Amino acid sequence: MPKSLPAIELSGALCCPPVAAGVVSDADALEVALRLKALADPVRIKLLSFVLASGSGGVRNVDLARELHLTDATVSHHLGQLSRAGLLVATRQGASTYYAADRVALGALVRALDPDCC
Amino acid sequence: MPKSLPAIELSGALCCPPVAAGVVSDADALEVALRLKALADPVRIKLLSFVLASGSGGVRNVDLARELHLTDATVSHHLGQLSRAGLLVATRQGASTYYAADRVALGALVRALDPDCC
DNA sequence: CTAGTTCCTCGACATATGTCAAGGGCAGTG
DNA sequence: CACTGCCCTTGACATATGTCGAGGAACTAG
Numbered sequence: 583m584p585k586s587l588p589a590i591e592l593s594g595a596l597c598c599p600p601v602a603a604g605v606v607s608d609a610d611a612l613e614v615a616l617r618l619k620a621l622a623d624p625v626r627i628k629l630l631s632f633v634l635a636s637g638s639g640g641v642r643n644v645d646l647a648r649e650l651h652l653t654d655a656t657v658s659h660h661l662g663q664l665s666r667a668g669l670l671v672a673t674r675q676g677a678s679t680y681y682a683a684d685r686v687a688l689g690a691l692v693r694a695l696d697p698d699c700c
Numbered sequence: 701m702p703k704s705l706p707a708i709e710l711s712g713a714l715c716c717p718p719v720a721a722g723v724v725s726d727a728d729a730l731e732v733a734l735r736l737k738a739l740a741d742p743v744r745i746k747l748l749s750f751v752l753a754s755g756s757g758g759v760r761n762v763d764l765a766r767e768l769h770l771t772d773a774t775v776s777h778h779l780g781q782l783s784r785a786g787l788l789v790a791t792r793q794g795a796s797t798y799y800a801a802d803r804v805a806l807g808a809l810v811r812a813l814d815p816d817c818c
Numbered sequence: 819c820t821a822g823t824t825c826c827t828c829g830a831c832a833t834a835t836g837t838c839a840a841g842g843g844c845a846g847t848g
Numbered sequence: 849c850a851c852t853g854c855c856c857t858t859g860a861c862a863t864a865t866g867t868c869g870a871g872g873a874a875c876t877a878g
Contacts, residue, residue: 600745600749601745601748601749601752602749602752604749604753605746605749605750605753606745606746606749608742608746610745611742611743611745611746611749612742614742614745615739615740615741615742615744615745618736618739618740618745619740619741621733621736621740621813622733622736622737622739622740623733623737623835623836624726624729624730624732624733625729625836626733627718627719627724627728627729627732627733627736628723628724628726628729630719631718631719631720631722631723631724631729632723634719634720634815635722635723642854642855643854643855643856644853644854644855652837652838653837653838653839654854654855654856655837655838655839655840655855655856655857655858656836656837656838657855658855658856658857659835659836659837659856660836662856674855676844676845676846676854677844677845677846677853677854677855678845678853678854678855679854679855679856683815685815685816688813688814688815689814689815689816691813692810692813692814692815695739695806695809695810696806696807696810697752697801697803697806697807697810698803698807741865741866743866760824760825761824761825761826762823762824762825770867770868771867771868771869772824772825772826773825773826773827773828773867773868773869773870774866774867774868775825776825776826776827777826777865777866777867778866780826792825794824794874794875794876795823795824795825795874795875795876796823796824796825796875797824797825797826
């Protein structure tokens with residue numbers, strides 16, 4: 583990955599086919615890789631697990647920052663990555679923004695990688 | 701990920717628990733993140749798909765390099781990443797090294813992320 | 819032995835990434 | 849209005865990452 587990054591919008595369904603079912607196209611490989619990249623960080627794994635554990639109500643930036651001992655700027659950065667990958671959904675409520683996990687998107691990504699799927 | 705990289709050996713089983721089942725420990729988050737990082741690259745996704753598509757016999761470096769239009773050095777680098785993450789197993793045979801996918805490891809990783817698992 | 823494969827390692831380079839401090843924009847409150 | 853809390857953006861920095869060319873080690877073929 584020497585060159586330009588994606589600038590791709592990550593929203594599509596992305597069902598089962600990819601990696602285990604025959605050779606993957608460049609485009610599909612990129613799609614999957616981008617979503618994985620969004621997840622491939624210990625902080626973001628913890629963030630996701632916190633968000634998942636907090637039900638569908640959602641969690642706020644500050645709370646996560648306090649929990650993980652990070653700056654709100656840093657947490658905002660990570661939440662942005664996850665949101666742009668479609669793994670989190672942010673809903674503004676007054677001054678606060680609540681982040682919730684998109685279980686469907688996460689499930690789709692997982693299934694795209696599952697060697698036992700399909 | 702500002703600081704030191706892992707130097708962790710990635711071989712353990714890593715079954716279901718992690719991300720969807722309550723808050724994840726720092727260690728677990730790191731384990732999962734490292735394996736995901738090994739996968740979070742379009743080239744490596746394509747590599748894995750090629751290897752998976754080639755059955756258990758395994759594929760050689762050169763063939764993959766030709767297929768992906770990359771240097772053997774680059775492919776070697778990527779294969780190393782995947783191997784160190786435990787997702788590929790390399791078996792030397794004379795002058796050639798055959799790489800095969802470890803479906804169990806891949807499955808374990810996938811299940812660790814599956815929000816519908818367990 | 820010589821020549822050709824195959825693979826890996828090393829060094830170098832450009833680019834991407836994670837983190838923070840600083841600062842600004844909103845929303846709610848006194 | 850002023851003040852506080854929350855969130856995001858920007859700029860800066862160190863570090864990590866992907867890619868290649870060059871070269872060496874180990875095996876194979878002639």
